[in-house]
Amino acid sequence: MKTKTKKIFSLSVLVFLCIAVFGLVGAVSAQEDTIETILNNRYGGSVNWIGPLPLTEISFTQTTSVVLVYVDDHQAGNTDPTGWYETDSGIKHQLFATPTKDDNTQFNPCEEFGMYIDSHDSQSPPNYYTIYSQNSKNPDGGIYARLYQVTGGDHSGAYVVAFEDLLTTDPNYDGDFNDVVLELKNVNPIPEFATIAIPAVAVLGLFLFFNKRKHKKE
């Protein structure tokens, strides 16, 4: 009887240990890197990048004949096919069917463009939707992309677009912005209207003010 109790006890301990070990492995494998860790790993520490920049309508112009794009990371349950789109027409051009860390390619948009990901691509609308770098184009107008600038190191001058692949209404939304992380080279971000309009209005105001004073003196 005693031996039987011992055996049952040993077996229970073994089962408990197995559950604990596998549980731990599962927890570790499910853990994702933060966007900050991804950027630090790729760009050699936080001294070499800044952001997120205060831009929610994220779109670009190219500075040379080709734009280079590199997948810094893809940490999400969805496949998230990724590409660029024409800002005027919204026409999409897929670059990566299954974006994977270190994938890279180049493209020549010849016009103003943004980046997109197709979320829940295995499902049908409304669960399947496209997330754009310009928040105004998103299904709910929400901000699902962040822009970072690489300011030092080997990739200085590059920009990084970091996507969240789920709408805030999705029960699995986590706002980690590490779902697809893209590096772009040979691009300039297009400033938003407010960032151009405010200084322009200020300059115009000063011009009118001094012009009025000049006329008064005359």
Ligand SMILES: [Ca+2]
């Ligand atoms: Ca996410």
Ligand SMILES: [Ca+2]
């Ligand atoms: Ca994620």
